Amino acid sequence: MLLIMFMLPQAMAQTEVAIVIQAGSIQSMQPSQLYMDTDYVLNVKVLDENGNPVEGAVVQFTPASGLVTVTGSSSATTSADGTASLRLKFTAGGVVSLYVDDSRVKSLIIYYPSLPSGASAFILGTYIIIGLALVYAVYEGPYKSLRKV
Numbered sequence: 001m002l003l004i005m006f007m008l009p010q011a012m013a014q015t016e017v018a019i020v021i022q023a024g025s026i027q028s029m030q031p032s033q034l035y036m037d038t039d040y041v042l043n044v045k046v047l048d049e050n051g052n053p054v055e056g057a058v059v060q061f062t063p064a065s066g067l068v069t070v071t072g073s074s075s076a077t078t079s080a081d082g083t084a085s086l087r088l089k090f091t092a093g094g095v096v097s098l099y100v101d102d103s104r105v106k107s108l109i110i111y112y113p114s115l116p117s118g119a120s121a122f123i124l125g126t127y128i129i130i131g132l133a134l135v136y137a138v139y140e141g142p143y144k145s146l147r148k149v
Contacts, residue, residue: 014039014040014041014087015031015038015039015040015041016040016041016043017029017030017031017034017040017041017042017043018030018043018045019042019043019044019045019098020044020045020047021044021045021046021047021098021100021105022046022047022048022049022051023047023048023049024100024103024105025105025106026098026105026106027047033109033111034090034108034109034110034111035090035110035111035112035113036068036090036091036092036093036110036111036112036113037089037090037091037113038089038090038113039087039089040086040087040088040089040090041085041086041087042061042085042086042087042088043083043084043085044059044076044078044083044084044085044086044098045078045081045082045083046059046078046082046083046084046100047082052082053078053080053081053082053083054078054082055078055079055080055082056077056078057077057078057082057084057100057101058075058076058077058078058084058099058100058101058102059075059076059077059078059084059086059098059099059100060074060075060098060099060100061074061075061086061088061096061097061098061099061108062074062096062097062099063094063095063096063097064094064095064096064097064107065094065095066092066093066094066095066110067091067092067093067094068090068091068092068093068094068095068096068110069090069091069092070088070089070090070091070096071088071089071090071091072086072087072088072089073086073087073088074086074088090110092110093109093110093111093112094109094110095107095108095109095110096108096110
Protein backbone atom coordinates (compact mmCIF):
# COMPACT_ATOMS: atom_id res chain seq x y z
CA MET A 1 0.00 0.00 0.00
CA LEU A 2 2.81 2.39 0.90
CA LEU A 3 4.49 1.63 -2.42
CA ILE A 4 1.32 2.57 -4.34
CA MET A 5 1.02 5.85 -2.43
CA PHE A 6 4.67 6.62 -3.18
CA MET A 7 4.34 5.86 -6.91
CA LEU A 8 1.03 7.67 -7.42
CA PRO A 9 2.39 11.24 -7.20
CA GLN A 10 5.20 10.35 -9.60
CA ALA A 11 2.78 8.89 -12.15
CA MET A 12 0.56 11.97 -11.94
CA ALA A 13 3.41 14.48 -12.27
CA GLN A 14 3.12 16.67 -15.33
CA THR A 15 5.63 19.02 -16.84
CA GLU A 16 4.37 22.57 -17.34
CA VAL A 17 5.37 24.34 -20.56
CA ALA A 18 4.81 28.05 -21.15
CA ILE A 19 4.70 29.22 -24.77
CA VAL A 20 4.17 32.85 -25.78
CA ILE A 21 3.13 33.58 -29.37
CA GLN A 22 3.02 37.18 -30.55
CA ALA A 23 1.99 38.26 -34.03
CA GLY A 24 2.20 34.68 -35.35
CA SER A 25 5.65 33.69 -34.07
CA ILE A 26 6.96 32.13 -30.89
CA GLN A 27 8.51 34.71 -28.57
CA SER A 28 9.43 32.29 -25.78
CA MET A 29 9.10 28.66 -24.75
CA GLN A 30 10.06 27.29 -21.34
CA PRO A 31 11.39 24.61 -21.20
CA SER A 32 12.89 24.89 -24.66
CA GLN A 33 12.78 21.16 -25.52
CA LEU A 34 9.94 18.64 -25.48
CA TYR A 35 10.43 14.91 -24.95
CA MET A 36 8.41 11.82 -25.77
CA ASP A 37 6.57 9.88 -23.04
CA THR A 38 6.22 12.96 -20.83
CA ASP A 39 2.87 14.25 -19.62
CA TYR A 40 2.68 17.95 -20.46
CA VAL A 41 0.44 20.82 -19.56
CA LEU A 42 1.11 23.33 -22.32
CA ASN A 43 -0.01 26.88 -21.55
CA VAL A 44 0.03 28.77 -24.83
CA LYS A 45 -0.49 32.54 -24.64
CA VAL A 46 -1.46 34.21 -27.93
CA LEU A 47 -0.86 37.94 -28.30
CA ASP A 48 -1.50 40.29 -31.22
CA GLU A 49 1.09 42.68 -32.74
CA ASN A 50 0.56 45.19 -29.90
CA GLY A 51 0.93 42.59 -27.11
CA ASN A 52 -2.80 42.36 -26.37
CA PRO A 53 -4.30 38.92 -25.59
CA VAL A 54 -6.22 37.24 -28.41
CA GLU A 55 -9.47 35.60 -27.29
CA GLY A 56 -11.00 32.72 -29.26
CA ALA A 57 -7.86 31.64 -31.14
CA VAL A 58 -7.59 27.90 -31.76
CA VAL A 59 -4.21 26.46 -30.75
CA GLN A 60 -3.40 23.02 -32.17
CA PHE A 61 -0.49 20.56 -32.17
CA THR A 62 -0.37 18.24 -35.21
CA PRO A 63 2.19 15.51 -36.05
CA ALA A 64 4.32 16.59 -39.01
CA SER A 65 6.94 13.85 -39.43
CA GLY A 66 8.44 10.88 -37.66
CA LEU A 67 6.59 8.31 -35.59
CA VAL A 68 5.16 10.88 -33.19
CA THR A 69 1.50 10.86 -32.27
CA VAL A 70 -0.24 13.24 -29.90
CA THR A 71 -2.41 11.80 -27.15
CA GLY A 72 -4.66 13.97 -25.03
CA SER A 73 -6.17 17.31 -26.00
CA SER A 74 -4.20 18.42 -29.05
CA SER A 75 -6.27 21.59 -29.57
CA ALA A 76 -7.80 24.27 -27.35
CA THR A 77 -9.29 27.73 -27.64
CA THR A 78 -7.77 30.77 -25.93
CA SER A 79 -9.69 32.44 -23.11
CA ALA A 80 -10.13 36.18 -22.46
CA ASP A 81 -6.52 36.43 -21.21
CA GLY A 82 -5.24 34.86 -24.48
CA THR A 83 -4.21 31.56 -22.87
CA ALA A 84 -5.06 28.05 -24.03
CA SER A 85 -4.14 25.06 -21.84
CA LEU A 86 -3.58 21.65 -23.37
CA ARG A 87 -2.83 18.39 -21.55
CA LEU A 88 -1.05 16.04 -23.89
CA LYS A 89 1.72 13.52 -24.40
CA PHE A 90 3.92 12.72 -27.39
CA THR A 91 4.29 8.96 -27.95
CA ALA A 92 7.51 8.98 -29.99
CA GLY A 93 10.18 11.28 -31.32
CA GLY A 94 9.54 13.38 -34.40
CA VAL A 95 8.25 16.77 -35.41
CA VAL A 96 4.94 18.38 -34.49
CA SER A 97 3.57 21.58 -35.98
CA LEU A 98 2.04 24.25 -33.78
CA TYR A 99 -0.89 26.05 -35.37
CA VAL A 100 -2.90 29.09 -34.31
CA ASP A 101 -6.15 29.49 -36.25
CA ASP A 102 -4.97 27.14 -39.02
CA SER A 103 -1.72 29.11 -39.56
CA ARG A 104 1.48 27.21 -38.80
CA VAL A 105 3.50 29.06 -36.19
CA LYS A 106 6.46 26.70 -35.82
CA SER A 107 7.58 23.10 -36.09
CA LEU A 108 8.76 21.67 -32.78
CA ILE A 109 11.09 18.70 -32.41
CA ILE A 110 10.05 16.00 -29.96
CA TYR A 111 13.21 14.43 -28.59
CA TYR A 112 13.88 10.95 -27.26
CA PRO A 113 14.95 11.20 -23.60
CA SER A 114 17.86 8.88 -24.45
CA LEU A 115 18.79 6.54 -27.23
CA PRO A 116 16.47 3.57 -27.58
CA SER A 117 17.85 0.59 -25.66
CA GLY A 118 19.36 -1.26 -28.62
CA ALA A 119 20.64 1.81 -30.44
CA SER A 120 23.75 2.40 -28.34
CA ALA A 121 24.81 -1.26 -28.64
CA PHE A 122 24.23 -1.11 -32.40
CA ILE A 123 26.28 2.08 -32.78
CA LEU A 124 29.14 0.70 -30.67
CA GLY A 125 29.12 -2.58 -32.62
CA THR A 126 29.19 -0.68 -35.91
CA TYR A 127 32.22 1.35 -34.81
CA ILE A 128 34.04 -1.81 -33.72
CA ILE A 129 33.34 -3.55 -37.03
CA ILE A 130 34.45 -0.53 -39.07
CA GLY A 131 37.61 -0.18 -36.94
CA LEU A 132 38.50 -3.85 -37.35
CA ALA A 133 37.86 -3.65 -41.10
CA LEU A 134 40.20 -0.65 -41.38
CA VAL A 135 42.92 -2.39 -39.35
CA TYR A 136 42.61 -5.50 -41.52
CA ALA A 137 42.68 -3.46 -44.75
CA VAL A 138 45.84 -1.62 -43.71
CA TYR A 139 47.52 -4.76 -42.33
CA GLU A 140 46.74 -6.86 -45.42
CA GLY A 141 47.39 -4.02 -47.86
CA PRO A 142 50.43 -1.74 -47.46
CA TYR A 143 51.97 -3.62 -44.53
CA LYS A 144 51.72 -7.03 -46.25
CA SER A 145 53.99 -5.87 -49.05
CA LEU A 146 56.51 -4.51 -46.51
CA ARG A 147 56.55 -7.79 -44.56
CA LYS A 148 57.51 -9.82 -47.64
CA VAL A 149 60.58 -7.73 -48.34
